[in-house]
Amino acid sequence: MSRGGSTREAILQHGVEGAYRVGLGGLTIGDLATATGMSKSGLYAHFRSKEALQLAVLAQAREEFTAAVIRPALAVPRGEPRIRELFERWVRCGLDRSAGGCLFVKASTELDEQAGPVRDQLARDHLDLYETIATVVRGGVAAGQFRADVDPVQFAADLDGVMLAFYHWYRLLDDDLAQTRARRAFEALLRAARDEPHVRNP
C-alpha cells in the first residue's frame, strides 16, 4: 500500500472510533488532526469537506463490518449454517465496543431525519446488508432447509430487530442475559422458518 493510502487508513480508523464516541455529526477535521498528530491542512488534503470525511469514515466502518461478519459468513455452506455464522459474528461485533459495526446503530438514529448524501449512503449500506441476509435465507429455501413460503426480507427485518434489541439491552441496560435472549430469539426465528413446533422452556 502506498504511504498516502496507509496514512488515509490510519486517519479513518481514528475517524471510526471518533464517530462511535461523538457521532458522525460530531466528527471534526480539527479533532482528527489532534488525534493523528497531523496538521489540519494535511487532513484537508485527504478530505475536502466534512461530508467527504463522514462518507469515508462510513466506508471504512462498512469495510470493517464486511471483513469481520459478511465475508467469513459467505465462506461457510449456504442456508442455515451461513445465517448462523453471520449471526454469531454480528453478535461478536455488538459485544466489541471498538468495532465499526456499532457505528451503524449509532449513526442510524443520529441521521435518520437529516436528509443528504451521508444519510443516503447509510441507508444504502443497511439495505445491502438486509439484501445479503435475504439472499442467504433464499439459499436455505433452495436447499430445502427452510419452508418455501418464508419471506426472506421479513426474516431480515426480524433478525435486524433481534440484533437491535440485543444491542439495546446489552449496551444501555447492561443486561447479563442480553446475549442469551438474542440467541433464543434467533433460534425462534429459525424454528419458524423451518416450521417446527415451539420447544417449550426447560
Add this chain to the structure above:
Amino acid sequence: MSRGGSTREAILQHGVEGAYRVGLGGLTIGDLATATGMSKSGLYAHFRSKEALQLAVLAQAREEFTAAVIRPALAVPRGEPRIRELFERWVRCGLDRSAGGCLFVKASTELDEQAGPVRDQLARDHLDLYETIATVVRGGVAAGQFRADVDPVQFAADLDGVMLAFYHWYRLLDDDLAQTRARRAFEALLRAARDEPHVRNP
C-alpha cells in the same frame, strides 16, 4: 396549574422537540432560551444545570409516552387485548415524528456509553417499560391466553426488537412496508406465546 408550572411545561415541550433533533447532549439552555423567547437567566432559574435540564426533558418525554401509550393500554382488558393496545399505540408513537417516545430511541444510542445520572434514568425508564410489558404478558398467562411457560421478559425483549426494527426501517430506510412487517412480527410473537402452528403466507 401555577404560572411557573405551565412555563416550565412549555420550556420542556421545546426541550423534547430539541432533544429529538439534536440529541439530549446537544440541548443547550441558550438554544432553549431562543426557542421560548425567555432570558438565559430565566431558564437557569428553572434548571440549575444542563444535567437537570436533560433529566427534566427526559421526565417530560416519559410522561408523554405514558399518557399516549401506557395508561390507555392499561385501561383495556388484561392479557392479549392489552398487549395489542400497547403495540398499536406504540406504533402510532413511532409514526408520529413529533412524539416524545422517539426521543428514547435516539437517546439510547446517544448515551449508552456515557455514564452518569441521565443515562441511569434512561435505562430505568426502559426497564420500567419492559417490566410493564412483562406484567401484561403474565396477565395473559393467568387468563389462560398464553402458555404457562412463556418467558415474559423474553417477550418484552422480543417486542422491543420488533419496535426498534420498525423504527429503523420506517425512519432510516423509508420502507413502505415497515409497519406491515412490524405487524407480522408482532402476530408471530403472539402465535408463539399461544403455541399455535404457524400460519403459512397466503
